[in-house]
Amino acid sequence: xxxxxxxxxxxxxxxxxxxxxxxxxxxxxxxxxxxxxxxxxxxxxxxxxxxxxxxxxxxxxxxxxxxxxxxxxxxxxxxxxxxxxxxxxxxxxxxxxxxxxxxxxxxxxxxxxxxxxxxxxxxxxxxxxxxxxxxxxxxxxxxxxxxxxxxxxxxxxxxxxxxxxxxxxxxxxxxxxxxxxxxxxxxxxxxxxxxxxxxxxxxxxxxxxxxxxxxxxxxxxxxxxxxxxxxxxxxxxxxxxxxxxxxxxxxxxxxxxxxxxxxxxxxxxxxxxxxxxxxxxxxxxxxxxxxxxxxxxxx
Numbered sequence: 428x429x430x431x432x433x434x435x436x437x438x439x440x441x442x443x444x445x446x447x448x449x450x451x452x453x454x455x456x457x458x459x460x461x462x463x464x465x466x467x468x469x470x471x472x473x474x475x476x477x478x479x480x481x482x483x484x485x486x487x488x489x490x491x492x493x494x495x496x497x498x499x500x501x502x503x504x505x506x507x508x509x510x511x512x513x514x515x516x517x518x519x520x521x522x523x524x525x526x527x528x529x530x531x532x533x534x535x536x537x538x539x540x541x542x543x544x545x546x547x548x549x550x551x552x553x554x555x556x557x558x559x560x561x562x563x564x565x566x567x568x569x570x571x572x573x574x575x576x577x578x579x580x581x582x583x584x585x586x587x588x589x590x591x592x593x594x595x596x597x598x599x600x601x602x603x604x605x606x607x608x609x610x611x612x613x614x615x616x617x618x619x620x621x622x623x624x625x626x627x628x629x630x631x632x633x634x635x636x637x638x639x640x641x642x643x644x645x646x647x648x649x650x651x652x653x654x655x656x657x658x659x660x661x662x663x664x665x666x667x668x669x670x671x672x673x674x675x676x677x678x679x680x681x682x683x684x685x686x687x688x689x690x691x692x693x694x695x696x697x698x699x700x701x702x703x704x705x706x707x708x709x710x711x712x713x714x715x716x717x718x719x720x721x722x723x724x725x726x
Contacts, residue, residue, distance in 0.1 A: 438531055438640075439533075440503050441530040441532040441617060443503065445496045446495045451522045453522050459677070463677045464506065483506075485502050495527075498515070526623070526627050527621060528620070529620050530619050532617035535614045539578055539599060542616075546564075546581040547566060550583075555583050557643075563583075564583050565581075566580065569600075581594065591618065594617050595614065595616050598613040618643050641657035692706065
């Protein structure tokens with residue numbers, strides 16, 4: 428494949444996992460930023476938290492003796508669109524951390540079935556070299572009812588311990604199957620640096636092009652001219668300009684728009700004139716109970 432016209436197509440971060448020691452994870456600052464960005468928080472144990480804004484999901488909680496922040500591709504895209512992506516990366520870099528997964532992707536304006544078929548034919552031996560190490564290939568295919576063509580996903584290194592893996596898939600087909608979303612023909616090439624010792628940092632979440640082309644080129648795609656050379660473990664901190672934060676304003680805005688308070692209020696009315704006072708007492712008791720993460724996690 429040639430690299431013509433691809434230099435204008437953006438490479439973007441499509442997933443991020445970062446882990447921290449439980450005694451220094453930046454939970455309060457991440458919580459503040461996500462609430463300000465319009466996310467709603469859910470928790471069944473006041474230890475693990477899930478933040479949602481439409482399809483965008485961010486999870487924060489304990490895993491294998493660490494605290495992990497996991498940012499979905501939709502959340503990465505949303506935070507970029509509202510100018511808060513660098514703010515999140517800055518908060519994550521404010522304490523010692525370890526980047527355990529970064530996905531970087533590019534979307535090509537072509538039929539994904541064509542690109543999946545090309546990868547299958549190009550690497551019919553069952554392996555491909557991403558960087559210098561060969562990984563096995565596999566496919567997950569289905570038949571498109573619209574034209575009878577096989578389409579789906581071609582994987583490189585799926586379910587392996589390789590530091591670098593990749594997948595090529597029919598993004599338009601995925602969007603239709605998962606969400607009923609119609610989009611123009613689109614093929615996505617996505618690479619992953621994972622495992623904690625890949626050399627990926629928060630800089631690669633902010634500026635993913637160098638890492639993407641280090642993994643993808645030349646096996647999956649020819650790199651455009653002038654592509655920066657990737658340096659592993661470069662600039663592990665990522666600092667965004669300080670943003671003024673008005674906690675009172677955020678609290679007022681969130682309470683005014685919090686429909687979850689309306690439903691319990693209606694239920695409280697079933698208890699009579701004192702029902703809402705009872706509800707207020709329950710909320711007050713909850714607010715007076717400290718939020719304690721394992722090992723006294725602090726900002």
